[in-house]
Amino acid sequence: MSSCGSACQSHCSRSDEAQDSNEGDSRISNLSIASEPPKADGLPALCSKCGVSVRVYSGMCADCFRAHIFGKFKLAVTNNALISPSDKLLVAFSGGPVSRVALQFVHELQYKAFNSWVASKSQALPVFGVGVAFIDERVFSHHPSCEVDNAIEEIKLIVSELTPVQKELHILSIESLCSLGPNDGKSGLNHLLETISDSTGRDDFLHYLRMLSLQKIALDFGYNKLVLGSCTSTIARHIISATVKGQGYSLPADLQYIDARWEIPVVLPLRDCLGQELSMVCHLDGLKTQKVLDRPHVGINALVSSFIARLQHENPSRESTILRTAEKLKPFHFNKFSKNGYHDFLPSRLRCKFQNVKDDSSTTEVLCPICGSPLDESDLQSLKTIQLKSQESLNNFISQCCQSCHFQILPKNEVPLVHFYSLLPQSFTRRVEISSLRDQIKDCLISDDDDTS
Amino acid sequence: MHLTLEFGGGLELLCKSVKIHEVDVDTKSGEDKLTMKDLLSWIQANVIKERPEMFMKGDSVRPGVLVLVNDCDWELSGNLDTTLEEKDVVVFISTLHGG
Amino acid sequence: MEGGDATRARRATVRLCSICNQRKAALKRPKTLEQICRECFYVVFEDEIHRTIVDNHLFKPGERVAIGASGGKDSTVLAYVLSELNRRHNYGLDLFLLSVDEGITGYRDDSLETVKRNEIQYGLPLKIVSYKTLYGWTMDEIVKAIGLKNNCTFCGVFRRQALDRGAAVMKADKLVTGHNADDMAETILLNILRGDIARLGRCTLITTGEDGPIPRCKPFKYTYEKEIIYTYAYFKKLDYFSTECIYSPNAYRGFAREFIKDLERIRPRAILDIIRSGENFRISSSTKMPEQGTCERCGYISSQKLCKACVLLDGLNRGLPKQGIGRTKGLNKSKDEENKNSSFHSKPCGTLDI
Numbered sequence: 001m002s003s004c005g006s007a008c009q010s011h012c013s014r015s016d017e018a019q020d021s022n023e024g025d026s027r028i029s030n031l032s033i034a035s036e037p038p039k040a041d042g043l044p045a046l047c048s049k050c051g052v053s054v055r056v057y058s059g060m061c062a063d064c065f066r067a068h069i070f071g072k073f074k075l076a077v078t079n080n081a082l083i084s085p086s087d088k089l090l091v092a093f094s095g096g097p098v099s100r101v102a103l104q105f106v107h108e109l110q111y112k113a114f115n116s117w118v119a120s121k122s123q124a125l126p127v128f129g130v131g132v133a134f135i136d137e138r139v140f141s142h143h144p145s146c147e148v149d150n151a152i153e154e155i156k157l158i159v160s161e162l163t164p165v166q167k168e169l170h171i172l173s174i175e176s177l178c179s180l181g182p183n184d185g186k187s188g189l190n191h192l193l194e195t196i197s198d199s200t201g202r203d204d205f206l207h208y209l210r211m212l213s214l215q216k217i218a219l220d221f222g223y224n225k226l227v228l229g230s231c232t233s234t235i236a237r238h239i240i241s242a243t244v245k246g247q248g249y250s251l252p253a254d255l256q257y258i259d260a261r262w263e264i265p266v267v268l269p270l271r272d273c274l275g276q277e278l279s280m281v282c283h284l285d286g287l288k289t290q291k292v293l294d295r296p297h298v299g300i301n302a303l304v305s306s307f308i309a310r311l312q313h314e315n316p317s318r319e320s321t322i323l324r325t326a327e328k329l330k331p332f333h334f335n336k337f338s339k340n341g342y343h344d345f346l347p348s349r350l351r352c353k354f355q356n357v358k359d360d361s362s363t364t365e366v367l368c369p370i371c372g373s374p375l376d377e378s379d380l381q382s383l384k385t386i387q388l389k390s391q392e393s394l395n396n397f398i399s400q401c402c403q404s405c406h407f408q409i410l411p412k413n414e415v416p417l418v419h420f421y422s423l424l425p426q427s428f429t430r431r432v433e434i435s436s437l438r439d440q441i442k443d444c445l446i447s448d449d450d451d452t453s
Numbered sequence: 454m455h456l457t458l459e460f461g462g463g464l465e466l467l468c469k470s471v472k473i474h475e476v477d478v479d480t481k482s483g484e485d486k487l488t489m490k491d492l493l494s495w496i497q498a499n500v501i502k503e504r505p506e507m508f509m510k511g512d513s514v515r516p517g518v519l520v521l522v523n524d525c526d527w528e529l530s531g532n533l534d535t536t537l538e539e540k541d542v543v544v545f546i547s548t549l550h551g552g
Numbered sequence: 553m554e555g556g557d558a559t560r561a562r563r564a565t566v567r568l569c570s571i572c573n574q575r576k577a578a579l580k581r582p583k584t585l586e587q588i589c590r591e592c593f594y595v596v597f598e599d600e601i602h603r604t605i606v607d608n609h610l611f612k613p614g615e616r617v618a619i620g621a622s623g624g625k626d627s628t629v630l631a632y633v634l635s636e637l638n639r640r641h642n643y644g645l646d647l648f649l650l651s652v653d654e655g656i657t658g659y660r661d662d663s664l665e666t667v668k669r670n671e672i673q674y675g676l677p678l679k680i681v682s683y684k685t686l687y688g689w690t691m692d693e694i695v696k697a698i699g700l701k702n703n704c705t706f707c708g709v710f711r712r713q714a715l716d717r718g719a720a721v722m723k724a725d726k727l728v729t730g731h732n733a734d735d736m737a738e739t740i741l742l743n744i745l746r747g748d749i750a751r752l753g754r755c756t757l758i759t760t761g762e763d764g765p766i767p768r769c770k771p772f773k774y775t776y777e778k779e780i781i782y783t784y785a786y787f788k789k790l791d792y793f794s795t796e797c798i799y800s801p802n803a804y805r806g807f808a809r810e811f812i813k814d815l816e817r818i819r820p821r822a823i824l825d826i827i828r829s830g831e832n833f834r835i836s837s838s839t840k841m842p843e844q845g846t847c848e849r850c851g852y853i854s855s856q857k858l859c860k861a862c863v864l865l866d867g868l869n870r871g872l873p874k875q876g877i878g879r880t881k882g883l884n885k886s887k888d889e890e891n892k893n894s895s896f897h898s899k900p901c902g903t904l905d906i
Contacts, residue, residue, distance in 0.1 A: 198819075200818075200819070239744065240741070240744070242829070243740070243741070243744065243825075243826055243829040243830075244815060244822050244825060244826055244829075245822070245825055245829075246824075246825030246826070246828040246829050247829060248828065248829025248830060248831070248832045248833045249829075249832035249833070249834060251829070251833070252834055299818060299819075300815065300818055300819060300822070303811070303814055303815060303818065307807070307811045307814075310807060311745065311807065314807075318745065321745065321746065321747045322744060322745060322747075324747050325743070325744045325745075325746075325747040325748070325749060325752065326744070328749040328835070328836070329749075329833055329834045329835060329836070330834035330835070330836040376832045377832070378828070378832075403828075404825070407821070461785070462625070462781070515810075515813070516810070516813035516814045516816065516817045517809070517810070517813030517816075519778060519781050519782075519785070521785060524578060524590070524785075524786065525576070525577075525578045525579070526578065526579040526580060526782075528579075528580050529567065529577055529578070529579065529580060529587060544785060546781050546784075546785060548734070548777050548778065548781055548813070
């Protein structure tokens with residue numbers, strides 16, 4: 001792991017990082033104890049890393065702290081080969097501190113790659129491209145539209161200032177996927193949400209819609225990876241809410257560095273950073289964030305958030321512990337890049353690490369077309385029992401939904417269910433068509449085998 | 454209005470370990486009805502002697518406290534809006550303590 | 553709204569039971585949201601537990617089964633339901649109550665009185681085993697020695713063994729406990745919160761320790777605490793005792809417990825969903841489960857040379873009560889404290905043949 005030392009910023013101390021996974025707990029608690037400002041003798045406490053500058057946060061001075069967080073990001077990127085030189089990355093930016101840091105760090109990586117490209121004679125290694133996506137959710141905002149407009153202007157300014165390699169900013173409104181047939185997007189989305197009676201279900205549905213909107217931008221503009229700013233805190237909340245919603249089986253799919261079950265694979269380079277830490281980076285670096293765009297959680301998601309906040313308050317390493325527990329669950333075959341040639345750009349020493357991993361992707365998972373969760377045993381059993389008299393495609397669709405989506409999103413009765421299905425953006429319904437097509441092909445193959453035997 | 458209040462599952466500890474309370478609650482002048490909402494604030498003021506947070510949360514009982522009005526779960530009679538009548542029996546049982 | 557019973561019927565929403573359609577609904581089942589009457593509730597409640605017992609093959613005819621009885625609501629209702637089902641469905645079980653006396657003045661003496669009444673009410677024999685006879689120490693004495701900080705560690709480890717040892721003395725084939733769905737959901741969450749993947753894998757099993765001397769099972773695994781309370785509340789003759797242990801106002805578990813109750817209010821099925829999540833977690837087979845051996849000193853199942861109880865006892869008896877708690881911190885205590893503690897006379901480890 002010490003190999004990436006040279007690639008890091010000057011004050012990034014790699015040896016500390018290597019021990020992170022073992023000593024995370026004790027270290028974090030040590031640091032936060034140490035962060036109380038002046039000592040008894042009246043002198044300000046000094047940074048625990050460089051020992052020179054004054055402590056600002058987590059027992060470190062501003063520079064060391066920032067380097068420490070950037071180091072965690074960098075480690076996630078290099079250890080998992082999240083970014084390769086030929087990539088075109090789309091960074092999802094919400095205006096909040098976590099995605100702001102994601103954008104900043106990706107920009108810095110690109111900047112460094114660009115500089116070495118300029119300096120190198122051969123200019124053989126390309127510099128990865130970066131674009132930014134913003135999903136406009138003003139339909140749900142309590143703030144006046146002009147404030148949202150201002151926030152978006154700010155975002156445009158932020159993105160335009162990330163030079164010298166220009167980044168394109170793509171803005172898509174959350175309702176745009178719902179503009180089908182006679183409905184315009186806004187009323188389409190509202191009608192759709194009205195059919196979902198559970199408030200937690202509505203909240204989660206919007207989350208899935210946001211994800212598909214990001215996928216659409218990535219697809220439309222030729223990006224090959226989507227960078228999300230999910231941090232330890234967001235993921236810890238997700239772990240508890242997914243558990244509470246009965247999604248224990250699919251849970252490990254959502255917390256890995258790589259999630260390639262989407263058309264455009266998703267990567268989470270900030271997975272090991274706490275929300276608090278990232279807010280601090282924003283503060284120290286003077287990175288602007290947009291409070292206007294915040295969306296509060298509702299229902300069970302809100303309850304989980306306040307529960308975790310309380311636990312985190314009582315023990316500052318709680319979120320990391322939650323993530324570490326769930327990390328021990330078995331991930332899925334799509335939680336890594338498996339395409340041939342993907343790892344070609346890596347140094348050969350690293351390449352073998354990824355290529356020697358046995359490919360057990362023969363196990364195919366059925367994914368819920370709404371939330372994308374792999375179905376568990378009992379989901380698969382109940383899959384066969386559902387039969388509606390109406391359209392076949394709807395039957396197919398609901399039979400593949402996981403129990404959690406059945407409960408909190410799908411309407412219970414036939415008429416609203418048909419209505420719901422008719423309003424659902426194609427991005428959702430298409431998933432079933434693709435997977436049933438795959439089944440048909442598989443069936444054909446099997447019957448061929450039967451013939452020859 | 455005369456009511457019988459019963460506290461169980463540990464809640465009795467909040468009112469000097471007395472489980473059954475025969476009480477007379479004044480209704481608001483001009484009204485002959487009492488809602489559970491009124492009763493809860495009356496209980497908080499007159500019956501609960503310590504750690505009121507073990508009994509109430511916001512303007513309702515704490516989640517995990519079961520309320521029965523004449524042996525019927527108050528969920529079926531409208532929770533806080535349940536109206537009480539003369540000689541009703543109201544039971545509160547906490548599930549927050551071990552069992 | 554006619555006369556006579558009108559006083560009781562005048563309430564805004566008088567609904568009939570959705571099962572029998574005759575009597576007034578008295579409660580809403582958290583599992584199904586059905587509004588049903590008391591009489592139908594007893595039937596579905598007991599039927600469901602019967603189904604759980606049958607579907608999971610919890611018992612075999614002729615088995616001698618110890619019911620872990622604390623005097624609390626869960627074990628009281630468990631004793632009642634099991635004796636009832638055993639009679640009704642001819643399980644052919646030889647049931648008895650097993651209680652542990654930790655030796656906490658003012659707490660356990662009261663609850664043991666409750667268990668003694670249960671003994672008479674359900675005609676089930678009762679065996680009480682005490683920490684004092686098993687270990688040579690009462691909890692009161694332990695607290696005196698170690699203070700209030702880690703006493704729950706002792707009590708938990710000792711109680712777990714005490715039930716097993718008591719069951720062994722009584723030649724029981726199985727031990728049943730009153731853990732309900734809420735308890736299990738809480739345990740699952742706590743194991744996630746503290747990163748205990750091995751326990752997370754085990755804690756959802758309905759029967760544990762099948763390879764050990766005495767398997768334990770939880771017939772209330774899928775039973776809502778709320779329904780247990782309904783049962784208790786309606787059978788006024790079911791005795792019920794509950795207070796917080798005077799030594800343990802356990803804040804941490806309290807957080808999780810409160811969270812679960814808040815959840816249940818928003819979405820009653822969340823409790824069963826947590827259990828489903830727990831059952832379906834993809835715990836990889838490579839996660840090391842501790843190997844089971846036996847304790848060299850007392851013969852109890854243990855992954856180490858000495859079982860946890862013997863380690864703790866050893867510490868108590870040698871005047872180093874922090875031994876075996878947490879990591880090694882306790883061993884580096886200041887001299888003063890050690891001297892103070894060593895003034896306690898060493899007591900022999902209670903021996904019991906298993």
